Amino acid sequence: MNDRRILSGVTVLDFTRVIAGPYCTRMMADMGANVVKIDAIPEDNGPTRTAGSPGNNMGKRSITLDLKHLDGIAIARELVARADVVVENFSPGVMDRFGLGYDDLKDDHPRLVFASISGFGQYGSFAHRRAYGATAHAEAGWLWVQQQAVGSEAPFAPGITVADMAAGLSCFSGILAALYDRELTGEGQRVDVSLMDAQLSMLNEVAAAPLNGGGEDDWKPFRHPLHAAKDGHLTINIGGARNWERIVEGLGHAGTAMPEGAEDAVALVSSWVAQLTASEAAAGLEAAGAPYGVSKSMPDAVEHPYFTERGMIVETGDPLNGSVRAINTPITFSNAKRGPAWDPPLAGGNTRQILSELGRTDAEIDALIAGSATSEQNDPHD
Numbered sequence: 001m002n003d004r005r006i007l008s009g010v011t012v013l014d015f016t017r018v019i020a021g022p023y024c025t026r027m028m029a030d031m032g033a034n035v036v037k038i039d040a041i042p043e044d045n046g047p048t049r050t051a052g053s054p055g056n057n058m059g060k061r062s063i064t065l066d067l068k069h070l071d072g073i074a075i076a077r078e079l080v081a082r083a084d085v086v087v088e089n090f091s092p093g094v095m096d097r098f099g100l101g102y103d104d105l106k107d108d109h110p111r112l113v114f115a116s117i118s119g120f121g122q123y124g125s126f127a128h129r130r131a132y133g134a135t136a137h138a139e140a141g142w143l144w145v146q147q148q149a150v151g152s153e154a155p156f157a158p159g160i161t162v163a164d165m166a167a168g169l170s171c172f173s174g175i176l177a178a179l180y181d182r183e184l185t186g187e188g189q190r191v192d193v194s195l196m197d198a199q200l201s202m203l204n205e206v207a208a209a210p211l212n213g214g215g216e217d218d219w220k221p222f223r224h225p226l227h228a229a230k231d232g233h234l235t236i237n238i239g240g241a242r243n244w245e246r247i248v249e250g251l252g253h254a255g256t257a258m259p260e261g262a263e264d265a266v267a268l269v270s271s272w273v274a275q276l277t278a279s280e281a282a283a284g285l286e287a288a289g290a291p292y293g294v295s296k297s298m299p300d301a302v303e304h305p306y307f308t309e310r311g312m313i314v315e316t317g318d319p320l321n322g323s324v325r326a327i328n329t330p331i332t333f334s335n336a337k338r339g340p341a342w343d344p345p346l347a348g349g350n351t352r353q354i355l356s357e358l359g360r361t362d363a364e365i366d367a368l369i370a371g372s373a374t375s376e377q378n379d380p381h382d
Contacts, residue, residue: 002335002336002337003337004032004335004336004337005031005032005336005337005338005341006031006032006333006336007028007031007032007033008032008033009032009034010028010032010033010034010084010085010179011033011034011036011082011083011084011085012025012028012029012033012034012035012036012083012084012085012086012087013036013038013076013079013080013083013085013086013087014035014036014037014038014060014087015038015086015087015088015089015090015095015100016037016051016052016087016088016089016117017051017052017089018051018052018089018132018164019052019053019056019133019161019164019165019168020089020117020133020163020164020165020167020168020171020195021052021087021088021089021117021168021171022051022052022053022056022057022168023052023056023164023165023168023169024087024115024117024167024168024169024171024172024175025037025060025087026055026056026057026058026059026060026329026340027168027172027329027331028085028172028175029058029059029060029340029341030058030059030328030329030338030339030340031329031331031336031338032336032337032341033085034061035059035060035061036060036061036062036063036079036083036350036354037050037051037057037060037061037062037063037345038062038063038064038065038067038076038079039051039062039063039064039065039347039348040064040065040066040347041064041065041066041347041348041372041374041375042064042347042348042375042377047319047320047346047377047380048346048347048377049319049320049344049345049346049347050062050344050345050346050347050349051347054318054324054326054344055324055326055327055344056326057344057345058314058316058324058326058340058342058343058344059339059340059341059342059344060344060345061345061349061350061353061354062345062346062347062348062349062350062351063075063079063348063350063351063354063355063374064347064348064351064374064375064376065373065374066372066373066374067098067100068098069371069372069373070373071368071371071373071374072373072374073098073099073100075355075358075368075373075374076098076100077099077100078358079354079358080100080105080109080112081108081109083112084111084112084113084179084188085112085113085114085115085175085179086100086105086112086113086114086115087115087116087117087171087175088114088115088116088117089116089117089118090118091118091119091128091130092116092118092121092122092127092128095116102114102116102190106188106190109188110186110187110188111182111186111187111188112188113175113178113179113182113188113189113191114188114189114190114191115171115174115175115178115190115191115193116190116191116192116193117167117168117171117193117194117195118131118192118193118194118195119131119132119135119136119194119195119196120194120195120196121192121193121194121196121197122190122192123192126196131195131196132161132164132195133161133162133163133164133195133199134157134161134163135163135195135196136163136194136195136196136198136199137157137158137161137162137163137199138155139196140163140196140199140200140203141199141200141203141206141207142158142162142163142199142202142203143155143156143157143158145203145206146158148216162199162202163195163196163198163199164195166195166198166199166201166202167193167194167195167197167198167199169198170193170197170198170201171191171193174191174193175191178191224236224237225266225270226295227269227270227273227274227281228270228273228274229273229274229276229277229278229280229281230274230275230276230277230278231277231278232277232278232294232295233278233294233295234273234278234281234282234285234292234293234294234295235292235293235295236269236273236285236290236291236292237291237292238262238265238266238269239291241258243290243291244258244265246285246288246289246290247269247285247288247290249284249288249290250281250284250285250286250287250288250289250290250292251269251272251273251276251281251284251285252272252284253272256268278294279294282294302325302327310332311328311332311338311339312327312328312330313325313326313327313328314326314327314328314339314340316340316342316343316344317342317343318343318344319343319344319345319346319349319379319380320346320380324343324344326340328340346377346378346379347375347377348374348375348376348377349376349377349378349379351365351369351374351375351376351377352365352376355368355374
């Protein structure tokens with residue numbers, strides 16, 4: 001593999017914060033895009049990170065702009081003129097109020113791809129509603145699915161914001177598709193992704209029953225059982241007869257016939273696993289070629305040697321803590337590189353560099369900072 005990056009030469013103007021937007025643009029940065037983050041001017045004097053987590057901002061540069069300041073808007077427009085992609089996740093209408101909405105920009109920049117992530121989309125009677133991932137979890141059915149899966153009396157929140165991650169991935173895919181389409185048509189377009197739509201799209205298998213005349217009882221939770229070993233738990237997919245042969249061999253009961261009922265088969269496997277440690281069960285199943293998974297805590301999971309071999313754990317410097325480890329983009333290429341090119345920035349950590357690229361002199365940059373149109377921060381370790 002060479003050092004070529006598949007999105008090298010693509011410039012992204014990133015107006016995002018929280019999770020979905022920064023996650024989307026972090027993947028673009030990992031693939032070589034020049035991602036310029038537009039941050040608000042920090043309110044306090046202490047070191048302030050760019051909006052979003054350090055792990056979702058690796059490989060980006062940050063400039064701070066006051067988008068209510070005429071000079072701040074002018075700089076933003078100059079950056080748009082150099083960009084291939086704009087990504088924002090404000091509430092619908094906010095970018096329009098800044099004069100930076102898609103309709104404000106498309107005529108002057110017909111090749112621009114303008115991507116928006118919001119709770120309920122950019123049009124329709126629900127577009128005005130503000131939302132976080134939890135909103136989509138509730139109203140798109142995810143909490144109900146979890147409730148059904150465990151048989152609890154009430155729905156409950158997931159441990160992560162599934163809707164945000166799904167929306168970030170969907171927006172990333174939409175941007176790439178729009179860039180490809182631009183090569184065919186010569187024109188950019190708007191990409192509109194909502195948390196609600198992204199969450200529902202993940203539930204297409206569950207939704208099939210009610211969409212086709214079924215009720216709540218017509219969908220059965222798709223859950224692989226967890227089997228308790230002496231010191232942990234394993235998932236073991238029983239499947240069909242051939243797989244059953246592998247399982248019984250791996251657990252030391254070769255030749256045992258597969259019970260006719262699925263629940264009886266699960267109960268029998270559980271009784272065997274209970275007599276073993278998790279590592280003993282895993283070793284036997286591995287040797288027999290049976291699919292299994294040992295349940296790991298998150299601290300143990302990120303240290304799995306598989307992820308090290310696949311390059312899924314990356315480390316960069318960090319302006320506040322010295323270094324930071326994070327998850328890599330989960331897409332590998334045979335002839336291109338991925339992963340963060342540099343450290344996550346402080347808000348405004350690259351203001352002077354970016355304005356210099358726009359042709360501003362040091363004196364002009366100093367004047368913009370003094371006039372509160374922008375600000376800068378330096379790495380405290382420098």
